[in-house]
Amino acid sequence: MGPATEHMDRVTDTFKALSNPIRIAIVRELSTGPRAVHQLVEALGVAQPRVSEHLAILRGVRLVAAVREGRTVTYHLVDEHVAHIVEDAVIHASEAP
Numbered sequence: 001m002g003p004a005t006e007h008m009d010r011v012t013d014t015f016k017a018l019s020n021p022i023r024i025a026i027v028r029e030l031s032t033g034p035r036a037v038h039q040l041v042e043a044l045g046v047a048q049p050r051v052s053e054h055l056a057i058l059r060g061v062r063l064v065a066a067v068r069e070g071r072t073v074t075y076h077l078v079d080e081h082v083a084h085i086v087e088d089a090v091i092h093a094s095e096a097p
Helices: 003-017 021-030 037-044 048-060 081-095
Strands: 064-069 072-077
Touching: 003 048, 021 037, 021 048, 021 064, 021 072, 021 081, 037 048, 037 072, 048 064
Parallel strands: none
Antiparallel strands: 064 072
16 A cells, blocks of 8 residues: 555545534634533533544544543544535535526
8 A cells, every 4th residue: 555545545534524514613613712511512412422433533533633631622633624624515516406
């Protein structure tokens, strides 16, 4: 398996991770700045265990990272490019006939 294949595998993993509306919403929320889990729960209206499950998937493909401050875990985007990809996709979908 060459470098090009590994690169394409990472691209594929990224798009698989983004293929869920809750994960897209999380990325959009984090595009405006770091958020604690409870802030994401409140903003998305999704139960905490589900938000945590989706954050784990996004962490698994290195799209988000976590920082623990006492009992609070704050998440942020690792790379702002993913926010642009998601926002472009949202705009594209809203313009589709």
